[in-house]
Amino acid sequence: MNSEPIPSYLRPEDLEGFVGQPHLVGTGKPISIFLENGKVPSMIFRGPPGCGKTTMAHIISKKLNPDPVAGTGQCFFHLSGVTSKKDDLKEIIEIAKKNVAYGKSTIVFLDEIHRWNKAQQDTLLPYVEKGTIILIGATTENPSFTINNALISRCRVFVFEALKEDEIADFIKKNLEKIKKNHPKIRISDENILLASKLGNGDLRNSLNVLESAIMMKGAEVQRGKGAKDKYDEKDEQDKCVSLTDQDILSAGQKSVYYDRDSEEHYNIISAVHKSLRDGDGDAACYWIQRMLMGGEDPLYICRRLMRFASEDIGPADNNALLLSTTVYDAVQKIGMPECDVFIFQLAIYLAKAKKNNLTYRVAIATRQDVEKYGNLPVPMVIRNAPTKLMGELGYGKDYKYAHNDPSAKDQQHMPDQLKNRKYL
Known part of the structure; x- marks a missing residue:
């Protein structure tokens, strides 16, 4: 009887046993093509938990190094964005350099790569660029927000989807x-x-x-x-x-299940935070935020939601709410967990007590509806840009009034003809 957990001994060892991601695996699909050619670039795998990111990294390593005993005997390294440090990477790089001499590829799988800060991510750059290692970073977050642009530009980004x-x-x-x-x-x-x-x-x-x-x-x-x-x-x-x-x-x-960042409960709890704040119930909002933090939620995700709340539900009633939100986001990003939790609670308390006004949200909805309904309406001639003589002759900017010199400029037509009398504010 095998004492390993079921997910461990059922982990597929080749593409034939891999499940899901038909847009990445199969005839003519990118990852399959890489493996057929025997040359794999550094990659970022973005997707929810349990969709095959780690398994795919193991499959790639085995395919590229069918005989890992040759050379250093070690060609696959699994690092954690939570617990692994730069010193761990330094040791791997020394092994990778020896593997290069034996014609072996060294794969560094960095799980939760978004948990590494900018300085840590920067240490990967020269080795990824030179090909000393093949980096496979896995993340549940949007790489555009959590991974350095310099690193993204040196990697292929593939989106893994939740399995059906x-x-x-x-x-x-x-x-x-x-x-x-x-x-x-x-x-x-x-x-x-x-x-x-x-x-x-x-x-x-x-x-x-x-x-x-x-x-x-x-x-x-x-x-x-x-x-x-x-x-x-x-x-x-x-x-x-x-x-x-x-x-x-x-x-x-x-x-x-205690708390899953990609399950229905995740969205139920963030909804509870938002609605508690909207109703001015700071106690409930803080409780739900703590549930998320203790469940392993990325604190920056919570900050982004609170930032949205500051504009959507408070807006011009208290412009300091948005300023504080951006300040707290920056502080959380610099300090990280567990010390940053108090910043988030301070922001939540402020937002709960602040005056509420959803004007900005209503404006966003109303303008979107008009754009969807009317499409690309033309800009009134009077306020069009006229950088060339021909445009001026065509009537661009004709009779335009400069507001600093002419108070009546406010009465010029600024909206398209079909929306001439539309008011959002």
């Missing part, structure tokens, strides 16, 4: 015999698999953890002699096997 329920279910079914081999006394139905796939919320690892938790809990029941007898049919009675129920799967799913 049927993709997860098919993967489990294909590997069901391996699971049964390790848990021969537990019967798993197609219905169990479908439910576990659904509870994973697009996260294969989460679905497998749910299934494994259900199996372990059911196995404990069998050991105690409880809840099994009424599940046996004649064959089960002889083999002493017990079947999983949907309730087993549901119970395991409820117990395995």
Whole structure:
């Protein structure tokens, strides 16, 4: 019996076993082409948890280095953006330089690369540029906001999508015999698999953890002699096997999830923060923010949402709200967790107590609706730019009044004809 967790021993070792991401893997798709040619660039994988980013990095390493024993014997390194430091990278670089002499590729997989600050990310640049290492960075965040432009320009960025329920279910079914081999006394139905796939919320690892938790809990029941007898049919009675129920799967799913940054609960909680602030309930807002922080949410994500709130729900009623929001974002970015939590709470308290006005939000909605309805309406001739003589002759800027010299300039037509009398403010 294999003591490894199910997600570990079911990890695919080649593209044939890889699940999902048909836009990246398959005939004529970029990652498959790279591997066929035997030359892989440094890459950034952006996507939600459990969609195959880490697995793909392992597959690439194995494909490029089928015989890792030659040379230094080590060609794949897994770093964490949370716990790994620059010194860890220095040790890897020395090994990578030796691998180059043996014609081996050294892959550095940096999970949660967005957790490294600018200075840490900068240390990667020369080695990525020279090809000393192949960097594969994994992130759940938008690289445009969290990864240095210089590093992005040296990498290919690929977006991994959350897996579909049927993709997860098919993967489990294909590997069901391996699971049964390790848990021969537990019967798993197609219905169990479908439910576990659904509870994973697009996260294969989460679905497998749910299934494994259900199996372990059911196995404990069998050991105690409880809840099994009424599940046996004649064959089960002889083999002493017990079947999983949907309730087993549901119970395991409820117990395995605390806070998932890409699940429905993530959006429920950030919605609770926003609405609590809108209603002036700072106590509730601070509670929900703490839930997110303790669940591992990126504090900068929370800051971005509070920044949006400052403009959407407070706006011109208190312009300092937006100024404080940007200041707190900068402070959180510089200090990081866990010390930055007080900055976020200070901002939340201020926003909850501030006067509310949603004028800017209403203006944004109304103007968007008009643009969508009327399309590209022409700019009135009087306020058009006229940098050339021909444009002037065509009437561009004709009779334009300069507001600093002529108070009546405010009465000029500034809106398109179809929206001549439209008021947003």
